[in-house]
Amino acid sequence: MRRFLSTAFSISTLCLAIDASSATKYHRLAWDGDASTSAVIGFSPDGNTNNPYINFGYSTNENSWSSQGIDSVSTFDGSLNSYFVRLENLTPDSAVYYRVCDQDGCGDRYWFKTAPADESPFVIIAGGDTRTGHTTRREGNALLAKIRPLAVMHGGDFTNANSASEMDEFLQDWTLTYSDDEIDGYNYQRIYPLIPTHGNHEDDNYSTICQVFGVDFNSDGGCSPSDTYGAVQISPLLRVYTLNSQFQESGWSSYATDMNNWLENDLATSGGYSNWRFAQYHKPMFPHYSGKSDNPTLFNWWAQPFYDYAMNLVVESDTHLTKLTEVVAPDNSDFSITDTGGTVYVGEGSWGAPARSANDAKFWTIDMASIQQFKVIQVSADELNVRTAQFDANASTLTREDRANNPLALPDNVNWWTANRIGEAMLLAKNSDGRSIIVGDSNGDGELSLPVTDDTFISSRYSSSNFDNDPDGLLADGSDSTYGTLYSLIKFDLSNLANCSAISSVELELNITNRSSNDYGIYLAGSSWDEGSATWDSVGGSAVLSQLATSFVPTSTGTLSVDLGSSGLLDSWLQSENTGLVIASLNGSNGVDISSQETGISPALRVAADCSDTFSEEVSQVASDDVFISSRKEDDNFDSDSDGLLADGSDLIYGTLYSLIRFDLTDLNCHQYIDATLELNVTNTSSNSYGIYMATQSWREESATWDSVGGSSILGLQVGSFTPSSTGRHLIDLGASGIVDSWLNTSNNGLVIASEGGINGLDISSKESGQSPLLTLQTLCP
Secondary structure, three states: OEEEOOOEEOOOOOOOOOOOOOOEEEEEEEOOOEOOOOEEEEEEEOOOOOOOEEEEEOOOOHHHOEEEEOOEEEEEOOOEEEEEEEEOOOOOOOEEEEEEEEOOEEEEEEEEEOOOOOOOOEEEEEEOOOOOOHHHHHHHHHHHHHHOOOEEEEOOOOOOOOOHHHHHHHHHHHHHHOEEEEEOOEEEEEOOOEEOOOOHHHOOOOOHHHHHHOOOOOOOOOOOHHHHOEEEEEOOOEEEEEOOHHHHOOOOHHHHHHHHHHHHHHHHHOHHHOOEEEEEOOOOOOOOOOOOOOOHHHHHHHHHHHHHOOOOEEEOOOOOOEEEEOOEEEEOOEEEEOOOOEEEEEEOOOOOOOOOOOOOOOOOEEEEEOOOEEEEEEEOOOOEEEEEEEOOOOOOOOOHHHHHHOOOOOOOOOEEOOEOOOEOEEEEEEOOOOOEEEOOOOOOOEEEEEOEEEEEEEEOOOOOOOOOOOOOOEEEEEEEOOOEEEEEEEEEOOHHHHHOEEEEEEEEEEEEEEOOOOOEEEEEEOOOOOOOOOOOOOOOHHHHEEEEEEEEOOOOOEEEEEEOOOOOHHHHHHHOOOOOEEEEEOOOOOOEEEOOOOOOOOOEEEEEEEOOOOEEEEEEEEOOEEEEEEOOOOOOOOOOOOOOEEEEEEEOOOEEEEEEEEOOOOOOOOOEEEEEEEEEEEEEOOOOOEEEEEEOOOOOOOOOOOOOOOHHHHEEEEEEEEOOOOOEEEEEEOHHHOHHHHHHHOOOOOEEEEEOOOOOOEEEOOOOOOOOOEEEEEEEEO
């Protein structure tokens, strides 16, 4: 229920002499419009309170204060009653002091700050998913109080069951966000404006955020699902768009249409007047946890208008992890990375709710981790500085004076998450179109830091147990008294290397938390695994130790870099299967502890490469020459033969048959070929195995004969083989053969298909008889 009562009335002395506490609790503050001049104060009764009202002013001299009665009341889930006072026409960039009063007097003293009306900088916090993990939620709330932001963006899922009792707990915990101040001899508590978002755990009541926080985004004086989206203008610097991702669910299409029409109109008419534009909603377009499905509807709704109207930063929730993305732009049904300006997406929740595995990196993901966090964003006219704060009690506390002296100040000793390649802070600037670009980003030319996709450890003594997300991080030992032999398994996302060439160095970076005097080997993992299911048994125990790449001795705690440049690990992962690496003791039983992506600084793979001005492209070449040759008709040329291309170990008519195929690569303008696939259309099957060989000498299809090419001496290095047991398309991977590099760097004599034994012949269509042989190259082009 929402009820509207009388509005402001002026007083000067009413209640000033009364200092008994009013019977109210759960004080909160919300922004839903112009943050420079308005705010919604909310509170709940704590016993018998009659006709509560607000006394407020711009100094601690209560004789100068005004009074305003409640504007509305609401009851959430049948029992959580709330009163709301909407303050309008406030003075920008000002401290507003207030007390809630009722028949018994006035209660505790609170204050908040209105947003500036100029381009003064500020700090804002953004996070979501406070529904469970209450201990961690409280740690995050306490950290917020130390940071003293101007405001807080909450991405939804305030509680788990969306019940009154759980909302009571949330609001009780929210009191930990208050900062204690002594001002002019009075004890005040600074309270921070919240900009709430509807999450899926609020789905049983789409009016939750207006019933609990009093927001009225559409300014119609009511409380309805239409109040789950809107814009807050936080000074000329920032406009925050709050959207409802749950409108993609069945039955909400008309609300979705209204919301999306409003969004495009507001972006077009008002968005451009702010230096920066943020968006928040609950469900990510592309979650970074494999257990969550993509939300293409949200992508189709918002990705393009976000790009068109220069949305700078998008904060998503729901998945319970952290992520940072490249600057991206929509590209068909996905994002593409752009260095000319776009949108950065961050998230994804975990302000209390237990972190899920960050195991679904995209090619446009910079880094991700399974940690609990919120974002701390410094906003100034020319740049954004985005950090990820993890929750603990070690941070210092900013005082009221600290914040007044420096609106961008941050406490010391905050446990900032260190993102691969980026470090603790992502610095964003704008291009001439107002779109985001990453400042000081090394992705274009220099060092890449590749994110971990999986990390865990396995134990010989607990051979069927999975230790993903273990609080001990990553462990390795030759013979631990509890776990037996311990291996750490680590795997990295290599997708960022797709556009790179000239890799000059590879370093594994580990954060050692418990040192050891023993030698530890780094091995190529011999089999595939994932962190959510890997056990000693599932990976075959010690059989997971394949090639020993190098070794190290973790003699001290802290960051340890291990050179993998000459190990061949990276080449192996790129050219075959990315099975990751294994860290195992080479001697002794003095174990080493390493922080995992869930417990602290994540392992990183730092790669120096040239990624500038390159793009990945798939190129397909049809055969420029193809013919077969016959040992029994050694002087005959079979170009354009109606049989196409033939190969056989010993044909009754032709004797030994070879097929010669050549692809003209002279028009290619790329400097690296990362994959090569030969495609053949088999028209007559064989149970025999056929080899693919490099041709040793030059030939032309219109003149090639058995004798002219030197007979079997045409067979050079074998680069592949296949068994044509079925007609139709056959793909033969030549990526690891180096054949394309050889053709480009020396001479391109093409290839030869010849039987590896037996006399069961093979027929292939030629470029004259049907589908031509095809060479498909995955390239990096300037």
